[in-house]
Amino acid sequence: MSAVAETLFEGKHSVALAVDESTDVSDNAQLLVYIRFFNKDKKEFSEDLLGVTPLQTSTRGEDIYLAIKEMLMKRGIEPKQVVSITTDGAPAMVGREKGAVARMKEDNPELISYHCIIHQSVLCSTLSDEYAEVMNTMMRMINFLRASSSHQHHMLREFLKEADANADDLLLHNNVRWLSKGRVLECFWTIQREIAAFLAQLKSQKATPFALFLEDEKKMDIVAFLVDITSHLNELNIKLQGKDNSVCDLMTTVCAFQKKLEVFKEDLQGDCLHFPTVQEQVHGERDVSSFVDFVDKLIVNFSKRFDSFSLGQQLTLLIKNPFLIMDVRGFSKEVTQCFKWANAGPLQMQLVDLQADVALKEHFGGTDLATFWLQMVPETVFPGLRKVAMYILTMFGSTYSCEAAFSTMNIIKTKYRSRLTNEHLHMCMRMALTPFQPRFKILAGQATAHFSH
Template identity: 80%
Template sequence: MNVSALRTRLHFLQRSRVPVPLPRSNVPGNGLLWPVAWAILRNKGQNTTVNIGAEFARWETLKAQRGMKSDVELATFLLNRSSSSYQHRMLREFLREVDADADDLLLHNNVRWLSKGRVLSRFWSIRREVASFLAQAASQKATQFSDFLENEKHMDNVAFLVDITSHLNELNIRLQGKDNSVCELMTAVRSFQKKLEVFKEDLQADCAHFPTVQEQVQGQRDVLSFVDFIDKLIVNFSNRFDSFSFGQHLTMFIQNPFLITDVRGFSKEVTQHFKWANVGHLQMQLVDLQADVALKEQFVKTDPSTFWLQVVPETAFPGLRKVALHILTMFGSTYNCEAAFSTMNIIKTKYRSRLTNEHLQMCMRIALTPFKPRFKILASQARAQFSH
C-alpha cells in the first residue's frame, strides 16, 4: 500500500459523507503523512486539527509495539483492520443477493463448547459463495484465502473436520444436562468409543458416517490421514476414561436392576468400590427386589433416579438403596456448577450493589431449585385482614 492508496481510502470516506479533508501535498515528507492521515481516519474527520508531534510519536510507538520496520507495513495493517467491518457488511450483502443457505459466517468462540462444529458447518454450507466473494476482492489476504479454497487437499481436511466435529458435538450434547447420572454419562462415552472403531472402518470403505467427506473426496483421493486422526482419538479417549472403574453390573444396577442375572458378580463389583457393603445382604436384597412385581411395574413408569430415591423403600432394601444413593450423587460433569455460576452472574449485577451474601444465597436457591411453588394453594390459605 502507498500514499495513493491512502488517498483512495480518504476519498471513499468523503463519498460516504464523512467530512474528512485530504492531506495536502505540502505536508513535510511522507514520514509525517502517514501519522497525520491515520489521525484523520481515526477521528473520522470530526477533528481536523492534528498535533503533528504527538501523532508522530504515537505512530512510532505503535510501530515499535507491532515490531514493524516500515511505515507502509503499519499503515497496511491499520487500514485493513479499519476496513474489516466494511468487508463484513459487503459479504453479508453478497450472501443475501445470491440466496445462500446462510447470510453470515459465525465467529468462533472458545468459551462456547459447540462453537467449532457450528462454525465449520456454517462455513461449509456457503463455501462456494465465500469463494466467489473472495475472487472479487482485490487484496493479498483475499487471494491467499481464495487459493486455500481452491486447494482440494485443504478442503478435504475441512470436510473431515466438519463431520468429526459434528459427531463430537453430538457426544457433548449427550453429556450435558442436570439429571444425568455418572452411569448415563459413562454409557454415552463407552458408546462413542465403539463408534470411533466404526468410524475408522467406515473411512476405509464408503464413508457412510462422513457425508461431507464423501461429497468432497468422491473416492478419488486418499483418506489415510483421517484414519490416523481417528486412531489418535481412540487413544485419547482410552487414556482419559479407561481408568474409570465402574463396570457393567453397577451401570445396569442403576439403569435397570431387574436385568442383573449374575448376583455374585454384582455383589463382588459393589464391594470393590464400597468397602462397607455387606455381600450377603446385597445378594438377598437384590433377589427380593427382582421378585417384587409391584416395584417392577413402578420402575417402568418412572426414571431410575426417581425409582431409587422415592419408590424403593429404605426399610426393605437399605443396602441397595445406599449403594444407589452413592452412585446417583456423584458429579459426572461440571454442568450444574457452571449453570449455578451463570445464574449468579445474572442475579448479581452492578445495579444490585446492596445485595448481601445472605440475600444472594436466597435468590440462588430460588433460581436453582427444581421445586415449583403451588401458588393456588398458598393463595387459598391466605387470610385477608379487614379493618375494623
C-alpha cells in the first residue's frame, strides 16, 4: 500500500470508495473496499484495493462503518476526502439511519452515495409468478438432463451429436447470477426440438412432466420471450462491467437502455424486430399483452431506481462533451445541487470561456476524456470546472472491482486451503490485485550488502 500512499496522500487528493461484502469458503464474512484516486505520477485515475477485513461478530451497518473508518485511518485518509461511496444496496449498507453510508455521512455530509448500478440492473429483472414458474421449470429440466446422473448426461451428449444439433450440450446456470439463466435459455432454444425428442425416448416418470411442458405452446411462447429479453439485459450487464468505467459512462448506458425499453414495448406490438425468438415461435394472431406488461414493469422499475441519481444530464454532459451544454444556468444549478461547495457564478463564466476556446475544442476531439480534463484544461483558468470534473471522474459507477476481487479470493482460498488465515489471505489478495509495479531500482539501492567473513 506504500505506493498508493505516496501517490495519493501528498496534497490530500479526493478519493472514491467501492464497498462490498461476501463470504469466503470458510463462511467468514469479508468486507472489501476499493479506492479510486488521481495518480499524480501517471497523470491518470487509478484503482486499487484499499483493504480487506473480516467482520468477526456481525455484518450490521455499524460494524461495516467502523471497519471502513479503520481502513481510512490506517492510510491517513480524512472522511472529508471521500467524494463518493458505491455499495451493493444491501440494507446494512444503505439503511436510512443505521446503514454504513448514513454513518459515514455523519462524518462527511457532502458524501455522494450510489447503489451499485450492476446490482440494480439485476434487481430490475423481477419475474411475475407465471414467468418465474416457467423459468424454474426450465432450470429443473436442464438440471435433470445434465446433473441427475453422469450416464444420462452422456446419453444426452451422444444424442445431440447424432442428431447434428446446433449445440453438443446444455449449459448449467449459476444460482447466484440471475442473468446467467439467460445464456442457458439461449443454448436450450437452439436445440429444443432435439431435447423434446430425447425426453420422449427416455420414457421415465421424471421425464414425462418436462416433455409435456415442452408441448405447451403458451409456456413455450413465454420461454421465447424470456430468451430475447434476457439477451437484452445480458447485453446491458456486459456494458456495465469492467474496470475504469466512469460513472458517466455507466449512466449513459443505463439512460440509453431506458429508451430502448420504450422501443421494445412498441416493437412487441409490431414487427418484433428486436424479439427474433418470439417472431420464430409465435405465429398468426399474437397475444403479446403479458410481454408488454413485463416491459412496462421494467420501465417503471428502472425509473424508480435510476432517476433519483444525483448526477443529472448536465453534469454527465460536462464530462462527455462540455461544448454541447446549452443551458448555462441549468448546468450551474445542477452542479450546486450535487456539490454544495460549488459556486454558481464562477462556474457559469468558466463554462462560457471554455466553450469559446477554439484550441480546447480542437484538443477535445483528439483525446480521451480523462486526458482532456487532467492535462488540457488548465486549473488556473478553469478551477471550478476542473474540480467538478475531477470529482466526477473519481467516482466509481459500480462495485465491479470488488466483485472481481472476490473471484480472486475464491481462487486463493479454496476448500483445500480453508485454513488460510485472514492476514495471509489479505496479503495474497493485495499481491494478486494491485496494479502498481515494485520500484526495483529504489529497492535495490536501499539494499545492504552482507559480506561473508
